[in-house]
Amino acid sequence: MAIDKERQRRNIERFIAKMPSLSTTVGKVMEICSRTDASPNELNKVISLDPVLTGQVLRLINSAYYSLVNKVTSLTRAITMLGMNTVKNMALSTAIIRSVAGTKKSKALPTTKFWAHSIGAGVSAKLLGEVKEVPVMEREELFLAGLLHDLGKVPFGDEYIEVLNIAKFEQLPLYQVERDIMGIDHQEVGLLIADKWKLNKVITKCIGSHHSVGPHDGGHGQQLALVALGNIYANILDHGYAGNPFPLEEEVGRLLDLAGLSQEQFCGIGGRVVEEIQKAEIFLKI
Amino acid sequence: MKVRFWGVRGSIPSPGPTTQKYGGNTACIELRVGPENRLIIIDAGSGIRSLGNALMANDLPKGPINADIFLSHTHWDHIMGYPFFTPIYIPGTKLRVHGPVSFEDDPLEEVVGGQMKYRYFPINLGELASDVEYFRIKEDPDIDLGDGLRLSTKLLNHPITALGYRFEYDGRVVCTCYDTEPFRNLFITDPDDPAYDEAMAFEGNEVAVEQNMAIEQFFAGADLLICDSQYTDAEYSSRINWGHTTMEYAIGAANRAGVKKLAMFHHDPDRTDAILDDFAKTYCQPGKYGDTEVFFAREGMEVEL
Numbered sequence A: 001m002a003i004d005k006e007r008q009r010r011n012i013e014r015f016i017a018k019m020p021s022l023s024t025t026v027g028k029v030m031e032i033c034s035r036t037d038a039s040p041n042e043l044n045k046v047i048s049l050d051p052v053l054t055g056q057v058l059r060l061i062n063s064a065y066y067s068l069v070n071k072v073t074s075l076t077r078a079i080t081m082l083g084m085n086t087v088k089n090m091a092l093s094t095a096i097i098r099s100v101a102g103t104k105k106s107k108a109l110p111t112t113k114f115w116a117h118s119i120g121a122g123v124s125a126k127l128l129g130e131v132k133e134v135p136v137m138e139r140e141e142l143f144l145a146g147l148l149h150d151l152g153k154v155p156f157g158d159e160y161i162e163v164l165n166i167a168k169f170e171q172l173p174l175y176q177v178e179r180d181i182m183g184i185d186h187q188e189v190g191l192l193i194a195d196k197w198k199l200n201k202v203i204t205k206c207i208g209s210h211h212s213v214g215p216h217d218g219g220h221g222q223q224l225a226l227v228a229l230g231n232i233y234a235n236i237l238d239h240g241y242a243g244n245p246f247p248l249e250e251e252v253g254r255l256l257d258l259a260g261l262s263q264e265q266f267c268g269i270g271g272r273v274v275e276e277i278q279k280a281e282i283f284l285k286i
Numbered sequence B: 001m002k003v004r005f006w007g008v009r010g011s012i013p014s015p016g017p018t019t020q021k022y023g024g025n026t027a028c029i030e031l032r033v034g035p036e037n038r039l040i041i042i043d044a045g046s047g048i049r050s051l052g053n054a055l056m057a058n059d060l061p062k063g064p065i066n067a068d069i070f071l072s073h074t075h076w077d078h079i080m081g082y083p084f085f086t087p088i089y090i091p092g093t094k095l096r097v098h099g100p101v102s103f104e105d106d107p108l109e110e111v112v113g114g115q116m117k118y119r120y121f122p123i124n125l126g127e128l129a130s131d132v133e134y135f136r137i138k139e140d141p142d143i144d145l146g147d148g149l150r151l152s153t154k155l156l157n158h159p160i161t162a163l164g165y166r167f168e169y170d171g172r173v174v175c176t177c178y179d180t181e182p183f184r185n186l187f188i189t190d191p192d193d194p195a196y197d198e199a200m201a202f203e204g205n206e207v208a209v210e211q212n213m214a215i216e217q218f219f220a221g222a223d224l225l226i227c228d229s230q231y232t233d234a235e236y237s238s239r240i241n242w243g244h245t246t247m248e249y250a251i252g253a254a255n256r257a258g259v260k261k262l263a264m265f266h267h268d269p270d271r272t273d274a275i276l277d278d279f280a281k282t283y284c285q286p287g288k289y290g291d292t293e294v295f296f297a298r299e300g301m302e303v304e305l
Helices: A005-018 A026-032 A040-048 A051-061 A073-083 A084-100 A111-131 A137-146 A159-170 A174-182 A186-197 A201-209 A223-238 A247-258 A263-268 A271-283 B047-057 B108-113 B198-217 B247-256 B273-283
Strands: B002-007 B029-031 B038-042 B067-070 B096-101 B131-136 B140-143 B150-155 B163-170 B171-175 B223-226 B261-265 B294-295 B302-304
Touching: A005 A174, A005 A186, A005 B247, A026 A084, A040 A051, A040 A073, A040 A084, A040 B198, A051 A073, A073 A084, A073 B198, A073 B294, A084 A263, A111 A137, A111 A223, A111 A263, A111 A271, A137 A201, A137 A223, A159 A174, A174 A186, A223 A247, A223 A271, A247 A263, B002 B047, B002 B067, B029 B047, B029 B163, B067 B302, B096 B108, B096 B247, B108 B131, B150 B198, B163 B198, B171 B198, B198 B247, B223 B247, B247 B261, B247 B273, B273 B294
Parallel strands: B038 B067, B067 B096, B096 B131, B171 B223, B223 B261, B261 B294
Antiparallel strands: B002 B029, B002 B302, B029 B038, B140 B150, B150 B163, B163 B171
């Protein structure tokens, strides 16, 4: 079955045009969370402007993670009992994951498995960042970049099954088959979404170039290499599925050199990745 | 049950001639339960080193050491003694380390064991000869620890997740309530402030009152309450949000809750023996608070229940 490249591109562009913008709440939550002097009143107000987000934050607090004896039923209560930092972190993660997860159901890439892969890549990139001792705030950025690296696969429809099959049988990198068959790869599609959502430079770069990491990537070479390695780690771990199980061995070696990591350091994050993934998956269940 | 204090200080060890009487080691409490003398350790501050030595001398000759360590939280003064607790290096030792972890933190093993990396300490966590298991615990009204010992835990108010522990055995109750600060209304209460929100101000107050009452209920009727009392009321105004309680508040709460003995704990590192003795004249007079006996916890002190 041949896929009409022109039609495919139009479909993708139409899908992206219809995708919701990153909500103003998410923008405001991001802003409040990056300020150390934000007051409890401000945090409460920003989250409560969005009733769905409020509900999700409260459900998260009442999930297995804290499981307090008495249920937390309001943001005011949550902030009083658990403090600003905890509520800030929960709101930020919830808001971002909500904006990207659940936008579409696909037969080619089942939603849960797709986001499990994405979380795995984010967590792995963050832990590799920890090994490299990057500052804490930048580790969160690595998590987000890893989480969103395959964002460009979200608009693909059921015809993507064919792409996956060809990549599997011919053992070719997915982005290459995407280009051959559909005329566009998921990195390019991801860039279109990143542009629409006005994501920051590092995250955008990781979405657009995680399969083509060069030595001089505009000062973001290390982050890019860490996210690309996080993606590979999630594939090796076989946790979740985003259709790309064939990392080339020489590619791993090259990325490790770029990131300044040894093979042992790369493998050493093992046990913690699974635990971090389970923690992050709480967000997907709500 | 029998309690022995191995460390009573808060924040940082404070050795020297001015702290000899009350002791300079940070939090560590030994709890012995029942006819088998079951060992429970609460917190692994610098005081746990001497406890470890005592176990090596007195317990090890009778058989391998088997203990549960409960961490109130993972701030440094409550875990810093862990690498110096000799039984962790002895094959055959069985330890179960229990403690809370904040949402944004790593697993308990990483948080506690992270100080055993070559950059901080000559021995790596992976090299321990003993058998140590780590358990993350949450707020829970009833945990069965076996042998008739029951535990309930309560979320306290501290910058990271901290738990109070209530141990009950044979009708006796030992309770810890540190590090914690009374909950308070965090929201703007001044109606003239542009950010004032009536509903937030009202509910913020309600939740604080209710949570403070819940903590009093948690230690109600305890035979011994070991409570954060780092500051005095006079000092508190410049230490709001630091996560600690005042002596006056601890006494009032213990008294309202019908606590029989209140051990004031987590002494500020700047408190000398002379100052604490002086405070004791004010706060620890026998009979001053009805049936509640109040004293400052002291290193080496034993309380039999």
